[in-house]
Amino acid sequence: MLDVRRMQVLHAVVAESSITAAARRLGYTPSAISQQIATLEREAGLPLLERTARGVRPTEAGRVLTAYAADIGARVDAAVTAMADLCAGRSGRVAVRYFASVGAALVAPAVAALHRDHPGIRVDLRLTDPDDPLPEVREGRADLALIIRTGASPTIDGVRLIYLRPDSYRVVLPEGHPLAAHTDLELADLAEEPWIGSAWPGPCMDAIFAVCDTAGFTPRFAVQAEDYVTAQAFVAAGLGISLIPGMGLGDHPQPGVVVRDLRNPEAVRGVYAAVRTSAEPHHPALTAMLNALGAVASPLVTRRRPAAPAARPSTPAPRQPGSPPTARRRTPRPTE
CATH class of the missing domain: 3.40.190.10 (Periplasmic binding protein-like II)
Structure with missing residues (x-):
C-alpha cells in the first residue's frame, strides 16, 4: 500500500530537485526526508530517485508516482476548499418540502433571496402533503418541511418546529x-x-x-x-x-x-418550519435557508390588508399577529 503522505514528500523532492531543499520546505531534516523516500521505494518496489551532479531527479517510476501525487494534492486542496465553503454557507444542498399555498407567498421569495446571497447553495424543492411531511424530515430524506399547525410543541419525536408566521x-x-x-x-x-x-x-x-x-x-x-x-x-x-x-x-x-x-x-393557522433536532448547527446551508424564510415571513406578518368598504362600527380592534396560534386541535367532522 502506497502512503499518500510519502507521495507528497516525493512530489516536493522532485519539484525542488533536492532533498535538502525539500526538507527545508516541508520543515523536516534531510535524513527524515531520505528515510521517507526509502520507505516509499520499498512500498513501490522500484527506485524513485537517482542522484545527479546537481541533486536528484525522478526515475520513470518516480515520474509516474509524482504525477499521481500532484493529482492527489490538487484533490486534497479542492476538498479543503469545499469544506471551507460548506462551513461558511457558500455551498451545499438543502432539501425542502412545501405545500401549495405557502409556495408563492413564502418559498419562492425565500429561495430567490437564498440564490442571491448564497449562489452556491442548491435547493431541492418538492411539493408534499401539508398534513404529515415529518417522516421525511425525521428519516433524513428532507432537511426542512413547511407544515401547518393550529398549536404545536417545540419538538415532535426528534423534529424541531420553528414558528414562521400566522396565516x-x-x-x-x-x-x-x-x-x-x-x-x-x-x-x-x-x-x-x-x-x-x-x-x-x-x-x-x-x-x-x-x-x-x-x-x-x-x-x-x-x-x-x-x-x-x-x-x-x-x-x-x-x-x-x-x-x-x-x-x-x-x-x-x-x-x-x-x-x-x-x-x-x-x-388562524400557524406556519412552521420542521427540521431535525440534530441538523443544526452542522448544516450551514439549512441555516441559510431558515434565515431566508424568516426574513420573508417577518414582513408578511405585519403587511396591511387591502381596505374594504362599509366598516361595522361595533367591530373590535384586530388582534396583532406575531405569536403562535393557540386554538385547540379537533378531529375533523364529516361534511353534510
Whole structure:
C-alpha cells in the first residue's frame, strides 16, 4: 500500500530537485526526508530517485508516482476548499418540502433571496402533503418541511418546529351577498350559511372547526372542494361561503367573490418550519435557508390588508399577529 503522505514528500523532492531543499520546505531534516523516500521505494518496489551532479531527479517510476501525487494534492486542496465553503454557507444542498399555498407567498421569495446571497447553495424543492411531511424530515430524506399547525410543541419525536408566521383565514362571499356590505364579519354571522370546504381534513381544517366550536356552532358544508381555487369557484357560483387562509387567497381572489376579514373570534393557522433536532448547527446551508424564510415571513406578518368598504362600527380592534396560534386541535367532522 502506497502512503499518500510519502507521495507528497516525493512530489516536493522532485519539484525542488533536492532533498535538502525539500526538507527545508516541508520543515523536516534531510535524513527524515531520505528515510521517507526509502520507505516509499520499498512500498513501490522500484527506485524513485537517482542522484545527479546537481541533486536528484525522478526515475520513470518516480515520474509516474509524482504525477499521481500532484493529482492527489490538487484533490486534497479542492476538498479543503469545499469544506471551507460548506462551513461558511457558500455551498451545499438543502432539501425542502412545501405545500401549495405557502409556495408563492413564502418559498419562492425565500429561495430567490437564498440564490442571491448564497449562489452556491442548491435547493431541492418538492411539493408534499401539508398534513404529515415529518417522516421525511425525521428519516433524513428532507432537511426542512413547511407544515401547518393550529398549536404545536417545540419538538415532535426528534423534529424541531420553528414558528414562521400566522396565516389568518378570511371570509369569501359571493358578489352581492348581503354580508358583503361589511368590512369584516363576526363568526356568528356565518353560522346559518352553507359552507364550501376548502381543504382536506387535517391541520388546515382544524383551525376552522376549532374556531367554530368556540363560537358555538358546527359549519354546515354544502360542497367539499378540497382546494382553494375550486372553493372560490363554488362560492362565485353562489353555492355557499368559505373560510380561506390569506396565503391560499393571494393578492388577487377569483372574479365573482368578495373577501372580508373575520373577527370575534379570528381563525388562524400557524406556519412552521420542521427540521431535525440534530441538523443544526452542522448544516450551514439549512441555516441559510431558515434565515431566508424568516426574513420573508417577518414582513408578511405585519403587511396591511387591502381596505374594504362599509366598516361595522361595533367591530373590535384586530388582534396583532406575531405569536403562535393557540386554538385547540379537533378531529375533523364529516361534511353534510
